[in-house]
Amino acid sequence: MINFFTSPDQYKHWQINIDGDVATLFLNVEETENSTLGYTLKLNSYDLGVDIELNDAVQRIRFEHPEVGAVIITSAKERVFSAGANIQMLGQLSHIEKVNFCKYTNETRISIEDASLNSGQTYLCAINGPASGGGYELALATEHIILVDDGATAISLPEVPSLAVLPGTGGLTRIIDKRHVRRDRADFFCTTSEGVRGKRALDWNLVDELATRSELIPQTLSKAKKLAKKNNRNTVSNGIELEPINRKIEKNQVSYDLIKVLINRDLRLATFKIKGPGKTLNPSIKHIYSMGCKFWPLAFARELDDAILHLRFNEPEIGTWAFTSEGSPDAMQAIDKIMLQNSKDWFIREIILYLKRTFKRLDISSRSLIALIEPNSCFTGTLAELVLAADTSYMLDEAIEKNTEKKTTFCLTGINFGYLEMSNGLSRISSRFLGKKGLLEKIKLIEGKQLEAKKTEELGLVTFAPDDIDWEDEIRIAFEARASFSPDALSAMEANLRFGGPETMESKIFSRLSVWQNWLFQRPNASVSLESYGTGKQPTFDRNRV
Helix, strand or coil: CCCCCCCHHHCCCEEEEEECCEEEEEECCCCCCCCCCCCCCHHHCECHHHHHHHHHHHHHHHHHCCCCCEEEEEECCCCCCECCECHHHHHHCCHHHHHHHHHHHHHHHHHHHHHHHHCCCEEEEEECCCEECHHHHHHHCCCEEEEECCCCCEEECCHHHHHCCCCCCCHHHHHHHHCCCCHHHHHHHHCCCCCEEHHHHHHCCCCCEEECCCCHHHHHHHHHHHHHHHHCCCCCCCCCCCCCCCCEEECCEEECCCEEEEEECCCCEEEEEEECCCCCCCCCHHHHHHHHHHCHHHHHHHHHHHHHHHHHHHCCCCCEEEEEEECCHHHHHHHHHHHHHCCCCHHHHHHHHHHHHHHHHHHCCCCEEEEEECCCCCCEHHHHHHHHHCCEEEECECCCCCCCCCCCCEECCHHHCCCCCCCCCCCHHHHHCCCCHHHHHHHHHCCCCCECHHHHHHCCCCCECCECCCHHHHHHHHHHHHHHCCHHHHHHHHHHHHCCCCCCHHHHHHHHHHHHHCCHHHCHHHHHHHHHCCCCCCCCCCCCCC
16 A cells, blocks of 8 residues: 655655755655665656655645745765656556556646745755756756756756657656747757756756856855745744644545545445534634644645545545535635635645645546535535536535425635636636636625525536435436446546646646556557666567557
């Protein structure tokens, strides 16, 4: 079983150093500490375990060290930066393991860019030795790259000429969309195994600065200190410790404090039962700080994040995820109001950003998403995002329900309008009503109102509103239908339908990589190349280009 829990005292591959307002992440991969057997992590090459630690480090710096305004990524090994994803590891992974690995590494790189853009923690990279493939792609996720100019150190994306695959962590997109490298130069760079060095790398904008070996770290540190001062975070000193999450894994159930996931293997279904806030809270910022990682929105984000990853990697055949909730809609609305009123506070901002990243992770998990709104549900504001993210949603029309004390309601709050955007840069409510500005304005007017089923369906906020006579049959049919369809066709269909509207660099990375990872990895050319890499055997390619 793959476990995503870790902490700095458990790291095997990364070291964190905090020096005032600058943090440094040293990549120092322990060769024999691999995620699975059969390969060694030479030359700072990485596997999933290395990236799990990196993701944890980025999160911890955001929450536990708000005083940090700049983060340097470099290597602790002399004259070696990173050889990228370990090829022997990729060669022995199953197709789904390859895809999950690439997807997770992309999410981690995007979280680095998110920290630079939204958290005032600008990432820099000091490349002290060869950086190839995913090693250079890690550098591309930072905002400023300094390359040692020693006549020997090269950066490269050698996947096409060497492995018959593509750079798996957004390299092609970032050199064009982010670094604006000219297309002809990018083509040469991506078809040259040895890469480029020094002045050419600088002239082509593949890096931002050159430095002698003796000046690389001092020069990078000087730049980092300037950026940290510019980010103006020095008045913040006390962070929030990310304590371990409570989790219990059983054969057909995963339990947290706020979330319980029940697995039905016959239907290939996971049902998320979410416990919303149970009473109305109106705490001060001081009280929220005292709650720390137990504050409901942060605790929920951390548990949902882990549950998504656990199911992705450890339950790959569970293809449908259903979401239910219970709790106080008034309390959820009050919490959203507190967060929006204090959205400029660094801690509240980080919670909102974490929620946004977690819901994005849900969007691209290649699972059918179904929301069920029943009596005592708490799909309000933050939790309403689960309904808006769903491919299909059902809300029980309780007009003929005998128990009138149990209300079935749905409510949007201000947090649904622009705070939790998808990868395409739009809120889920905007994506739902793409091109319908008038309807969006009408929807905005009902912000904060608890809506019953018929009105929610009329506004287009849920798909269906069956009564209690039809409820169980409709839900059963929906689950059985999903279980009967081709998972490949469903994944492709859902990805096409979810991300309408504009493209961003992030949406390009995921949409394009989803295509090639789900196709190119399975082609004979890639399979042969990955398996024969390092053996001295030259692969024989199928020359058809269609």
